[in-house]
Amino acid sequence: MRKFFIMAALSACSLSTLAQQSFDRVNIVSPEFNADGTVTFRYRNPKAVRVQVNSDCLPQALMENPFGKSEANVPVDMVEGPNGVWSLTTGVLESELYMYNFIVDGQKEVDLANKFMCRDGANWTNYFIVSKNNSDAGHYYSVNDTPHGNVSRVWYDSPTLGMTRRMTVYTPAGYDKNTKTKYPVLYLLHGGGGDEEAWGTLGRAAQILDNLIAEGKAQPMIVVMPNGNTNQIAYTEMAPDMNDYTKGERALAQAKADMETSFPDIIKYVESNYRTLKGAANRAICGLSMGGGHTFRTSLMYPDTFGYIGLFSAAATMVHTMDRNPHPDQLRSNEKFNADMKALFGAKPKLYFIGIGSTDFLYDLNKANRDYLDEKGYPYEYMETSGGHIWKNWRIYLTHFAQKLFKK
């Protein structure tokens, strides 16, 4: 009895600290997975006038925005029921990882009845996974009953940037036990607004690799996820205490160099601290959006370094001179660029991959890049998916790209 009493007290205390007023929220089931494959969202607020759900699992419309064509979610109204509980049931959902939040009288709120929440840059979002079998997208994004790799937040020296910086490193299951085994390395880069934790949360990198490796579809590999914002030691939560603006500025100082120039610092740390296989055949690099630009320019700057190169919805305009973004049509007259591209493809990378969504605002840019590659006769693999500049596409590209790497 007393044991039960104490255990109940401990649990309740942990949950109730700072939450005394909100037990009612804890009792709401949201999202609820219905037997017919639909999902019901619920939100309790008797005083609200209008409550909506904003999610990529609901019907969407493409809207023009200041940045060109891009996905823009259209919130859907919830209906108020007894006790001020608003609800909305989706249609039957395909297998996927879905993001959502509520809009309460015009204000964004998260679903505190769902503890599955993560940070995408400065934006917090709830999420859930739908998986119907062992071969669909949701399956590869889930933690399944397979061996798991370890994920570490490690600090490395970057003399080029004058900082000790943090990055995320995935070591595959068995790395600890197979102490004689050496592994190839995938460098996986995030996009604008993201940081060294982006691929580990909405990107589901550890789950995708765990599952592909367990099923023999991908080689065991180390995955390195650095921070592409070269003015940060790590994502800004890792900046010193918020109210010390001096320290804060230190962490957000002007970058001393760009990602491409500082990239050798990352490779040096990885290859001297992990059991790695060397040579281009054992190194891959890919990235999304801004990270696709980093990937492109880094591979071009060090043409013998990476055997596998992946551009995901890349902000890459195929030049790494000081003037980074001339219109691709101008590149044909850029001698250094043409020479560098010739050197890159002269090194015969095993895979040069381009993935883009058909409504991505960077579609035209990537089309121009493909035209250039076609004109020069440089071989590449192209994957075009539906939708725009969204995580759904980047997970698809990683799942595909990872299976192509380091095959004997």
Add this chain to the structure above:
Amino acid sequence: MRKFFIMAALSACSLSTLAQQSFDRVNIVSPEFNADGTVTFRYRNPKAVRVQVNSDCLPQALMENPFGKSEANVPVDMVEGPNGVWSLTTGVLESELYMYNFIVDGQKEVDLANKFMCRDGANWTNYFIVSKNNSDAGHYYSVNDTPHGNVSRVWYDSPTLGMTRRMTVYTPAGYDKNTKTKYPVLYLLHGGGGDEEAWGTLGRAAQILDNLIAEGKAQPMIVVMPNGNTNQIAYTEMAPDMNDYTKGERALAQAKADMETSFPDIIKYVESNYRTLKGAANRAICGLSMGGGHTFRTSLMYPDTFGYIGLFSAAATMVHTMDRNPHPDQLRSNEKFNADMKALFGAKPKLYFIGIGSTDFLYDLNKANRDYLDEKGYPYEYMETSGGHIWKNWRIYLTHFAQKLFKK
């Protein structure tokens, strides 16, 4: 120009995906740190009738709750200003890490204008740190300009529990470089409702150790933070996809054994995968609340294993027989318990520490434990702080305890 255009687009896209409706929230500064040492919270909601702040930085009242005396925060009303922006300014705040959330018409909400948010069990909370100098509490809880240790999510085999489970491991700065150096180990246990990530978030374990070690106040050590819920492979977010109840039940299966019985699996993994110093003089164990009970019973079960033992607000009733929680007054007649305690203190642990808050609902339990130790003449160090069963106290105890460990 085009470069700026693209970079702006990338950042905005990342922030605006799923947040189209809530840019107004992004423009609110909350919390704002004022020059006079106060903090202003802001929340925008023109339709709300009543908005309150619930925080441990605001005046509190002790309330009786079903579990006995415990901290219970009393929400404070915010005042509505122009454009439906509600605000509240605190008094001058002492150095500390503070937690808070909003109560909007009775519903708990988080502050999405503040990206500093973390999970405490199933409860999400915003937080901020106040630090005024380099020797106050906030200083030790902050990421300062010092060398940082790495923090890893590692999976270990627990044959006793029949699972591969996840835990968090901190390796001190320099561990990667000093490849000949071996380190002592602190086993740091969480409380009820928590998991293997609790000490790394609100517990600020990595920051506390980074700062104490950098200042020469603590020895470099490895810190191991296992999951004390022996029915979990890891915290429930790590359970398989939410909508597969079968898999979900696997992760929440009935435990095959308790934490104490399975503890050798943890030590075996740590000492065979990290460069560790062996022997009781190089092993410490401590825990909060439920983890204080785990600490007590584990140290008693393996009396020659730990040289340093710390009970933080411990749910420890000093017995590890099947009937775990008789009233302490009954223990004097428990021969096995008395023999085990004699063996434990016969091994002469270098430190036996008890910390408790003066209003903690476990205060009386710990008082009875101290009475027993006093009666037997078993030496221990006692720290009594103000307040109750709260993280503030557990950070204080860890900061103190860590400085006592492994001194030559």
